[in-house]
Amino acid sequence: MNNFKNGFIKENPVFCLFLGMCSSLALSTSLNNALGMGICVTLVLIFSNAIISAIRKITPDEIRIPVYIVIIATLVSVVELLVHAYLPALFDALGAFLSLIVVNCIILGRAEAFAKKNPILPSIIDGLGMGLGYTFALVVMSCIREFLTTAWVSLYNPFDMSQLIFRIGIPQLSDYTISLFGTSVGAFFTFACLAALFAFINSKEKKEAKK
Protein backbone atom coordinates (compact mmCIF):
# COMPACT_ATOMS: atom_id res chain seq x y z
CA MET A 1 0.00 0.00 0.00
CA ASN A 2 2.85 2.34 0.84
CA ASN A 3 4.50 1.68 -2.53
CA PHE A 4 1.24 2.53 -4.15
CA LYS A 5 0.85 5.87 -2.36
CA ASN A 6 4.47 6.92 -2.84
CA GLY A 7 4.01 7.08 -6.59
CA PHE A 8 1.65 10.04 -6.32
CA ILE A 9 3.33 12.79 -4.35
CA LYS A 10 6.55 11.85 -2.60
CA GLU A 11 8.05 9.88 -5.47
CA ASN A 12 5.93 11.09 -8.32
CA PRO A 13 7.91 9.79 -11.30
CA VAL A 14 7.41 12.92 -13.34
CA PHE A 15 7.62 15.90 -10.99
CA CYS A 16 10.03 14.53 -8.37
CA LEU A 17 12.21 12.01 -10.16
CA PHE A 18 12.07 13.85 -13.53
CA LEU A 19 11.45 10.64 -15.48
CA GLY A 20 9.39 10.45 -18.64
CA MET A 21 9.48 14.19 -19.14
CA CYS A 22 9.47 14.25 -22.92
CA SER A 23 6.08 12.61 -23.28
CA SER A 24 4.52 14.50 -20.38
CA LEU A 25 5.54 17.83 -21.88
CA ALA A 26 4.32 16.95 -25.36
CA LEU A 27 1.05 15.18 -24.62
CA SER A 28 -0.45 17.37 -21.94
CA THR A 29 -2.25 19.64 -24.42
CA SER A 30 -5.65 18.06 -23.79
CA LEU A 31 -7.22 15.84 -21.17
CA ASN A 32 -8.03 13.15 -23.73
CA ASN A 33 -4.44 12.74 -24.89
CA ALA A 34 -3.14 12.81 -21.33
CA LEU A 35 -5.52 10.08 -20.14
CA GLY A 36 -4.92 7.94 -23.21
CA MET A 37 -1.14 8.13 -22.91
CA GLY A 38 -1.32 7.56 -19.15
CA ILE A 39 -3.36 4.40 -19.57
CA CYS A 40 -1.05 3.04 -22.29
CA VAL A 41 2.03 3.63 -20.14
CA THR A 42 0.37 2.11 -17.06
CA LEU A 43 -0.57 -1.03 -19.00
CA VAL A 44 2.94 -1.47 -20.39
CA LEU A 45 4.43 -0.82 -16.97
CA ILE A 46 2.24 -3.39 -15.19
CA PHE A 47 2.94 -6.14 -17.72
CA SER A 48 6.65 -5.38 -18.06
CA ASN A 49 7.08 -5.36 -14.27
CA ALA A 50 5.18 -8.66 -13.99
CA ILE A 51 7.16 -10.43 -16.73
CA ILE A 52 10.55 -9.11 -15.62
CA SER A 53 9.86 -10.14 -12.05
CA ALA A 54 8.67 -13.58 -13.19
CA ILE A 55 11.91 -14.27 -15.05
CA ARG A 56 14.22 -12.53 -12.59
CA LYS A 57 15.79 -15.78 -11.38
CA ILE A 58 16.69 -17.10 -14.83
CA THR A 59 17.93 -13.81 -16.36
CA PRO A 60 21.75 -13.61 -16.39
CA ASP A 61 22.87 -10.34 -14.87
CA GLU A 62 25.19 -9.34 -17.74
CA ILE A 63 22.55 -9.31 -20.46
CA ARG A 64 19.58 -8.15 -18.39
CA ILE A 65 19.22 -4.75 -20.08
CA PRO A 66 18.83 -6.15 -23.65
CA VAL A 67 16.37 -8.73 -22.28
CA TYR A 68 14.30 -5.99 -20.61
CA ILE A 69 14.38 -3.87 -23.76
CA VAL A 70 13.07 -6.75 -25.89
CA ILE A 71 10.24 -7.41 -23.41
CA ILE A 72 9.29 -3.74 -23.23
CA ALA A 73 9.51 -3.25 -27.01
CA THR A 74 7.24 -6.26 -27.57
CA LEU A 75 4.65 -4.95 -25.12
CA VAL A 76 4.77 -1.48 -26.66
CA SER A 77 4.29 -2.95 -30.15
CA VAL A 78 1.22 -4.83 -28.89
CA VAL A 79 -0.25 -1.70 -27.32
CA GLU A 80 0.55 0.33 -30.44
CA LEU A 81 -1.20 -2.14 -32.76
CA LEU A 82 -4.24 -2.32 -30.44
CA VAL A 83 -4.57 1.46 -30.24
CA HIS A 84 -4.15 1.76 -34.00
CA ALA A 85 -6.93 -0.76 -34.54
CA TYR A 86 -9.51 0.37 -32.00
CA LEU A 87 -8.72 4.02 -31.17
CA PRO A 88 -7.58 5.62 -34.45
CA ALA A 89 -8.21 9.18 -33.20
CA LEU A 90 -5.99 8.63 -30.17
CA PHE A 91 -3.37 6.99 -32.38
CA ASP A 92 -3.17 10.12 -34.53
CA ALA A 93 -3.01 12.41 -31.50
CA LEU A 94 -0.23 10.50 -29.73
CA GLY A 95 1.78 10.06 -32.92
CA ALA A 96 5.40 9.08 -32.50
CA PHE A 97 5.16 9.21 -28.73
CA LEU A 98 3.27 5.93 -28.60
CA SER A 99 6.24 3.96 -29.89
CA LEU A 100 8.60 6.12 -27.89
CA ILE A 101 7.16 4.55 -24.72
CA VAL A 102 9.99 2.05 -25.25
CA VAL A 103 12.57 4.62 -24.31
CA ASN A 104 10.46 6.16 -21.56
CA CYS A 105 12.83 6.03 -18.60
CA ILE A 106 10.03 5.22 -16.13
CA ILE A 107 9.61 1.71 -17.48
CA LEU A 108 13.26 0.65 -17.62
CA GLY A 109 13.83 2.52 -14.37
CA ARG A 110 11.17 0.56 -12.49
CA ALA A 111 12.44 -2.71 -13.95
CA GLU A 112 15.93 -1.94 -12.65
CA ALA A 113 14.92 -0.45 -9.34
CA PHE A 114 12.06 -2.72 -8.33
CA ALA A 115 10.92 -5.61 -10.53
CA LYS A 116 14.28 -7.33 -10.83
CA LYS A 117 14.51 -8.02 -7.08
CA ASN A 118 10.88 -8.38 -5.95
CA PRO A 119 8.19 -11.08 -6.37
CA ILE A 120 5.46 -10.77 -8.98
CA LEU A 121 2.59 -9.35 -6.94
CA PRO A 122 4.46 -6.40 -5.36
CA SER A 123 5.96 -5.66 -8.80
CA ILE A 124 2.50 -5.45 -10.34
CA ILE A 125 1.36 -3.11 -7.56
CA ASP A 126 4.48 -0.99 -8.00
CA GLY A 127 3.83 -0.80 -11.75
CA LEU A 128 0.23 0.23 -11.13
CA GLY A 129 1.24 2.88 -8.57
CA MET A 130 3.96 4.40 -10.72
CA GLY A 131 1.77 4.26 -13.83
CA LEU A 132 -1.05 6.04 -12.02
CA GLY A 133 1.44 8.57 -10.68
CA TYR A 134 2.49 9.28 -14.26
CA THR A 135 -1.15 9.48 -15.39
CA PHE A 136 -1.94 11.79 -12.48
CA ALA A 137 0.92 14.13 -13.46
CA LEU A 138 -0.23 14.21 -17.09
CA VAL A 139 -3.85 14.84 -16.12
CA VAL A 140 -2.96 17.71 -13.77
CA MET A 141 -0.77 19.34 -16.42
CA SER A 142 -3.30 18.87 -19.19
CA CYS A 143 -6.17 20.30 -17.12
CA ILE A 144 -4.16 23.44 -16.35
CA ARG A 145 -3.06 23.87 -19.95
CA GLU A 146 -6.41 23.08 -21.53
CA PHE A 147 -8.18 25.45 -19.17
CA LEU A 148 -5.75 28.30 -19.81
CA THR A 149 -5.91 27.92 -23.59
CA THR A 150 -9.67 27.37 -24.01
CA ALA A 151 -11.34 28.20 -20.64
CA TRP A 152 -12.79 24.68 -20.77
CA VAL A 153 -11.75 21.21 -19.70
CA SER A 154 -13.54 18.53 -21.66
CA LEU A 155 -13.36 14.77 -22.04
CA TYR A 156 -14.55 12.93 -25.15
CA ASN A 157 -15.40 9.29 -25.63
CA PRO A 158 -12.15 7.89 -27.08
CA PHE A 159 -14.04 5.39 -29.26
CA ASP A 160 -16.15 8.09 -30.85
CA MET A 161 -14.68 11.59 -30.77
CA SER A 162 -18.01 13.29 -31.43
CA GLN A 163 -19.45 12.06 -28.14
CA LEU A 164 -18.79 14.40 -25.24
CA ILE A 165 -18.55 12.78 -21.79
CA PHE A 166 -18.26 15.89 -19.66
CA ARG A 167 -17.22 19.47 -19.94
CA ILE A 168 -16.53 22.04 -17.24
CA GLY A 169 -15.19 25.55 -17.45
CA ILE A 170 -15.84 29.22 -16.96
CA PRO A 171 -17.34 30.58 -20.20
CA GLN A 172 -17.00 34.21 -18.96
CA LEU A 173 -13.24 33.79 -19.24
CA SER A 174 -13.25 32.65 -22.85
CA ASP A 175 -12.23 36.16 -24.01
CA TYR A 176 -9.17 36.08 -21.79
CA THR A 177 -7.52 32.80 -22.76
CA ILE A 178 -3.74 32.49 -23.07
CA SER A 179 -3.09 30.56 -26.25
CA LEU A 180 0.63 30.47 -25.43
CA PHE A 181 -0.06 27.66 -22.97
CA GLY A 182 -1.06 25.35 -25.80
CA THR A 183 2.44 25.62 -27.29
CA SER A 184 5.76 24.28 -26.09
CA VAL A 185 6.43 27.45 -24.09
CA GLY A 186 3.44 26.85 -21.86
CA ALA A 187 4.39 23.20 -21.44
CA PHE A 188 7.78 24.14 -20.02
CA PHE A 189 6.30 26.82 -17.74
CA THR A 190 3.52 24.59 -16.39
CA PHE A 191 5.96 21.79 -15.75
CA ALA A 192 8.44 24.09 -13.98
CA CYS A 193 5.78 25.55 -11.67
CA LEU A 194 4.37 22.13 -10.77
CA ALA A 195 7.85 20.69 -10.13
CA ALA A 196 8.60 23.63 -7.85
CA LEU A 197 5.29 23.09 -6.04
CA PHE A 198 6.09 19.41 -5.46
CA ALA A 199 9.59 20.30 -4.24
CA PHE A 200 8.02 22.79 -1.84
CA ILE A 201 5.52 20.24 -0.47
CA ASN A 202 8.22 17.62 -0.01
CA SER A 203 10.64 19.98 1.71
CA LYS A 204 7.89 21.09 4.09
CA GLU A 205 7.09 17.50 5.00
CA LYS A 206 10.75 16.80 5.65
CA LYS A 207 10.98 19.80 7.99
CA GLU A 208 7.95 18.63 9.93
CA ALA A 209 9.40 15.15 10.19
CA LYS A 210 12.59 16.61 11.69
CA LYS A 211 10.66 18.45 14.40
Added chain:
Amino acid sequence: MKLLSMAIAAVLINNIVLAKFLGVCPFLGVSKNSKSAIGMGLAVIFVIFSASMLTYGVQYLILKPLGIEYMQLISFILIIAAFVQFVEMFMKKNMPGLYASLGVYLPLITTNCTVLYVAQDNISKGYNLIETIVNSIATPLGFLVVMYLFSCIRERLDYATTPKPFKGNPIGLIVAGLMALAFAGLAGIA
Protein backbone atom coordinates in the same frame (compact mmCIF):
# COMPACT_ATOMS: atom_id res chain seq x y z
CA MET B 1 17.37 24.15 -52.14
CA LYS B 2 14.70 21.88 -50.79
CA LEU B 3 17.33 20.04 -48.79
CA LEU B 4 18.69 23.30 -47.39
CA SER B 5 15.29 24.48 -46.20
CA MET B 6 14.69 21.04 -44.74
CA ALA B 7 17.94 21.30 -42.78
CA ILE B 8 17.19 24.80 -41.50
CA ALA B 9 13.72 23.73 -40.46
CA ALA B 10 15.13 20.75 -38.55
CA VAL B 11 17.78 22.80 -36.76
CA LEU B 12 15.88 25.96 -35.87
CA ILE B 13 12.15 25.78 -36.44
CA ASN B 14 11.14 22.24 -35.55
CA ASN B 15 13.91 22.05 -33.00
CA ILE B 16 13.91 18.61 -31.46
CA VAL B 17 14.16 19.78 -27.85
CA LEU B 18 12.18 23.00 -27.81
CA ALA B 19 9.42 22.22 -30.31
CA LYS B 20 9.13 18.43 -30.17
CA PHE B 21 10.11 17.84 -26.55
CA LEU B 22 12.50 15.00 -27.28
CA GLY B 23 15.74 14.46 -25.43
CA VAL B 24 14.68 16.68 -22.53
CA CYS B 25 16.34 14.37 -19.97
CA PRO B 26 19.93 14.74 -21.28
CA PHE B 27 19.11 18.38 -22.06
CA LEU B 28 18.60 19.03 -18.34
CA GLY B 29 21.02 16.40 -17.07
CA VAL B 30 24.23 17.09 -19.02
CA SER B 31 24.00 20.86 -19.38
CA LYS B 32 25.81 21.84 -16.19
CA ASN B 33 28.80 23.20 -18.14
CA SER B 34 29.29 24.11 -21.78
CA LYS B 35 32.16 21.68 -22.38
CA SER B 36 30.18 18.58 -21.54
CA ALA B 37 27.20 19.98 -23.46
CA ILE B 38 29.28 20.12 -26.63
CA GLY B 39 30.67 16.62 -25.97
CA MET B 40 27.20 15.20 -25.53
CA GLY B 41 25.94 17.03 -28.62
CA LEU B 42 28.74 15.67 -30.82
CA ALA B 43 28.22 12.14 -29.50
CA VAL B 44 24.51 12.42 -30.27
CA ILE B 45 25.18 13.61 -33.85
CA PHE B 46 27.50 10.66 -34.45
CA VAL B 47 25.14 8.06 -32.97
CA ILE B 48 22.00 9.39 -34.64
CA PHE B 49 23.65 9.58 -38.04
CA SER B 50 25.09 6.06 -37.89
CA ALA B 51 22.00 4.52 -36.29
CA SER B 52 19.75 6.13 -38.92
CA MET B 53 21.87 4.68 -41.71
CA LEU B 54 21.72 1.23 -40.14
CA THR B 55 17.98 1.30 -39.49
CA TYR B 56 17.33 2.70 -42.96
CA GLY B 57 19.15 -0.29 -44.43
CA VAL B 58 17.35 -2.76 -42.21
CA GLN B 59 13.96 -1.30 -43.04
CA TYR B 60 14.37 -1.39 -46.84
CA LEU B 61 16.58 -4.47 -47.20
CA ILE B 62 15.13 -6.82 -44.57
CA LEU B 63 11.82 -5.76 -43.04
CA LYS B 64 10.06 -4.51 -46.15
CA PRO B 65 10.94 -7.37 -48.55
CA LEU B 66 9.84 -9.86 -45.90
CA GLY B 67 6.66 -7.93 -45.12
CA ILE B 68 7.30 -7.79 -41.38
CA GLU B 69 7.16 -4.04 -40.81
CA TYR B 70 5.43 -4.58 -37.47
CA MET B 71 8.80 -5.75 -36.13
CA GLN B 72 10.19 -2.25 -36.79
CA LEU B 73 10.11 -1.04 -33.21
CA ILE B 74 11.74 -4.12 -31.73
CA SER B 75 14.47 -4.37 -34.35
CA PHE B 76 15.26 -0.64 -34.29
CA ILE B 77 15.65 -0.41 -30.54
CA LEU B 78 17.86 -3.51 -30.50
CA ILE B 79 20.03 -2.12 -33.30
CA ILE B 80 20.43 1.17 -31.48
CA ALA B 81 21.25 -0.45 -28.14
CA ALA B 82 23.72 -2.88 -29.69
CA PHE B 83 25.30 -0.18 -31.84
CA VAL B 84 25.89 2.16 -28.93
CA GLN B 85 27.41 -0.65 -26.89
CA PHE B 86 29.66 -1.60 -29.82
CA VAL B 87 30.84 1.96 -30.41
CA GLU B 88 31.66 2.29 -26.74
CA MET B 89 33.79 -0.86 -26.71
CA PHE B 90 35.50 0.06 -29.97
CA MET B 91 36.36 3.57 -28.82
CA LYS B 92 37.64 2.36 -25.47
CA LYS B 93 40.08 0.01 -27.17
CA ASN B 94 41.23 1.97 -30.23
CA MET B 95 40.68 5.65 -29.52
CA PRO B 96 41.25 6.21 -25.82
CA GLY B 97 41.62 9.97 -26.27
CA LEU B 98 38.25 10.36 -27.94
CA TYR B 99 36.71 7.91 -25.49
CA ALA B 100 37.88 9.98 -22.53
CA SER B 101 36.10 13.04 -23.90
CA LEU B 102 32.96 11.50 -25.45
CA GLY B 103 32.73 8.00 -23.99
CA VAL B 104 31.02 8.89 -20.74
CA TYR B 105 28.01 10.17 -22.66
CA LEU B 106 27.56 7.13 -24.82
CA PRO B 107 25.61 4.85 -22.44
CA LEU B 108 23.23 7.74 -21.79
CA ILE B 109 22.38 7.95 -25.47
CA THR B 110 20.65 4.56 -25.64
CA THR B 111 17.85 5.94 -23.48
CA ASN B 112 17.80 9.18 -25.44
CA CYS B 113 14.50 9.16 -27.28
CA THR B 114 15.86 11.33 -30.10
CA VAL B 115 17.76 8.40 -31.64
CA LEU B 116 14.72 6.17 -31.99
CA TYR B 117 12.57 9.12 -33.03
CA VAL B 118 14.84 10.18 -35.90
CA ALA B 119 15.18 6.56 -37.10
CA GLN B 120 11.39 6.17 -37.19
CA ASP B 121 10.79 9.64 -38.56
CA ASN B 122 12.97 8.91 -41.63
CA ILE B 123 10.87 5.86 -42.40
CA SER B 124 7.41 7.24 -41.60
CA LYS B 125 7.98 10.37 -43.70
CA GLY B 126 9.20 8.23 -46.60
CA TYR B 127 12.53 10.02 -47.02
CA ASN B 128 14.96 8.74 -49.64
CA LEU B 129 18.62 8.14 -48.83
CA ILE B 130 19.83 11.73 -49.34
CA GLU B 131 16.95 13.22 -47.37
CA THR B 132 17.61 10.69 -44.63
CA ILE B 133 21.25 11.77 -44.43
CA VAL B 134 20.31 15.45 -44.25
CA ASN B 135 17.59 14.86 -41.67
CA SER B 136 19.73 12.69 -39.44
CA ILE B 137 22.54 15.26 -39.35
CA ALA B 138 20.41 18.40 -39.08
CA THR B 139 18.12 17.15 -36.29
CA PRO B 140 20.89 16.34 -33.78
CA LEU B 141 22.67 19.53 -34.86
CA GLY B 142 19.65 21.37 -33.51
CA PHE B 143 20.10 19.44 -30.28
CA LEU B 144 23.76 20.54 -30.10
CA VAL B 145 22.92 24.20 -30.72
CA VAL B 146 20.20 24.36 -28.07
CA MET B 147 22.23 22.31 -25.62
CA TYR B 148 25.22 24.69 -25.93
CA LEU B 149 23.09 27.85 -25.56
CA PHE B 150 21.27 26.37 -22.58
CA SER B 151 24.48 25.32 -20.81
CA CYS B 152 25.92 28.83 -21.19
CA ILE B 153 22.80 30.31 -19.60
CA ARG B 154 22.89 27.71 -16.89
CA GLU B 155 26.48 28.49 -15.91
CA ARG B 156 25.38 32.03 -15.09
CA LEU B 157 22.18 30.84 -13.46
CA ASP B 158 24.23 29.29 -10.66
CA TYR B 159 25.10 32.76 -9.40
CA ALA B 160 21.55 34.09 -9.55
CA THR B 161 19.28 34.15 -6.52
CA THR B 162 16.31 31.90 -7.18
CA PRO B 163 13.45 31.01 -4.80
CA LYS B 164 14.32 27.78 -3.03
CA PRO B 165 11.69 25.43 -4.56
CA PHE B 166 12.72 26.61 -8.03
CA LYS B 167 16.41 25.77 -7.55
CA GLY B 168 17.88 23.27 -10.01
CA ASN B 169 15.59 21.76 -12.60
CA PRO B 170 12.45 23.97 -12.26
CA ILE B 171 14.30 27.20 -13.06
CA GLY B 172 16.09 25.34 -15.86
CA LEU B 173 12.70 24.49 -17.32
CA ILE B 174 11.60 28.13 -17.11
CA VAL B 175 14.74 29.08 -19.05
CA ALA B 176 13.94 26.35 -21.58
CA GLY B 177 10.44 27.80 -21.94
CA LEU B 178 11.87 31.26 -22.65
CA MET B 179 14.23 29.73 -25.21
CA ALA B 180 11.29 27.96 -26.84
CA LEU B 181 9.59 31.35 -27.07
CA ALA B 182 12.65 32.83 -28.77
CA PHE B 183 12.91 29.92 -31.18
CA ALA B 184 9.19 30.16 -32.01
CA GLY B 185 10.03 33.58 -33.42
CA LEU B 186 12.32 31.93 -35.97
CA ALA B 187 9.33 30.22 -37.60
CA GLY B 188 9.14 33.22 -39.93
CA ILE B 189 12.27 32.05 -41.79
CA ALA B 190 10.30 29.22 -43.37
